[in-house]
Amino acid sequence: YAAFLPALAAQVGIATSVVPWILLADQAIFMVCDYLAGKFADRAGDAVARLGRQIALVTVVSCAAFLALPLVAPGGSAVLLVAVMAIWSVTSSMLRAPPLAMASRLAARPQRGWLAGLYALGLGAAGAVSPYVAPRLAAFDPRIPFIATSCVVAVVVLALAALPHGAVVSGERARGGPARSEPGEPVPRGAFLAAIAVLAIGAQVHGAITSAALYLRYAPRDELADLLPVFWIGFALAALVVPPLIRRVGGLVVMAAAGVVGTAALVIAALGGSLAAVTAAQGVAGVGWGGMLTGAFAAAGARRAPGATTGLVFSMLAAATVARIAFVASGLAAAPGVAAAAPWIAPGAWGLGTLIAGALALGRRYGT
Secondary structure, eight states: OTTTHHHHHHHTTOOGGGHHHHHHHHHHHHHHHHHHHHHHHHHHTTOHHHHHHHHHHHHHHHHHHHHHHHHHGGGTOHHHHHHHHHHHHHHGGGGTHHHHHHHHHHSOHHHHHHHHHHHHHHHHHHHHHHHHHHHHHTTSOTHHHHHHHHHHHHHHHHHHHHSOOTTOOOHHHHTTOOSSOOTTOOOOHHHHHHHHHHHHHHHHHIIIIIHHHHHHTTSOGGGHHHHTHHHHHHHHHHHHHSHHHHHHHOHHHHHHHHHHHHHHHHHHHHHOOSHHHHHHHHHHHHHHHHHHHHHHHHHHHTSSSHHHHHHHHHHHHHHHHHHHHHHHHTTGGGSHHHHHHHHHHHHHHHHHHHHHHHHHHHHHHHTO
């Protein structure tokens, strides 16, 4: 979507300078709709089959809107293209918080870490292949990837919705035990979301602003496609490794521990010294961010309102993206003083978010 958006916008007379603000508007819609979609999933409660059908229906609409983007752009109507973008942005929220909330309701507590890890693994895989795929997509007719993506997503969701859900009950719930909350709740949701927001801002600054700049100190620009995925490979590795830890100590503890690892890695990357040191530090930073996000998803899914809380986690991620796009589009990121301090913004944000997560984890453990 982001790779083709400038070309699609140009076909309807939208200037390239406006494209970042369209992306910002998309994220602003995500901020609102992700929370509403999660709250909707909570209201559906244990009616899993009904929720699955509703997710599938909205997904079909979302896929149709996504598929329509490269088809309506050649017509030259900016209003129509923006309307289709808005429909896609609104409906795509049904693919984030509701499936995770539905899975959290079905899963026993030990399984939640794996569910969060699988979701994070998909994010990591997408991030890892993006530097290779995005530059090559420009050579394709935009209708090809849009059609392929829409069809695959629609088929997968419809297949999942068709599965018999009535007999799927977690082990804890089958024994009459609670399936939604962990010992020591409630954790203050405001503080939890503040931690997510600060950590997400750090991830946005590092991923979109400073990561490439740190590599360019020691490597030519044409090597970035091979170096940038290192962070996301580490992220995906964490998604595979941390679920057993989440099962033992909980999502908040994993968030805090991963935050310590990630913050230290970003400091090492900022200090640099050699390409090998920066590359290794970026990989470890990816492990840290993967652990933080997987722990956050698991902690959100363990609450009594998993849909709303998970939706708010996604809203915080979207808010961080909005802040980063506005920061770059306004020109502040290129200001000399800001550019010099940029490598330290991400470790500072991760350090603050880690302190909040650690305080929440200790408070839950000792009942403070």
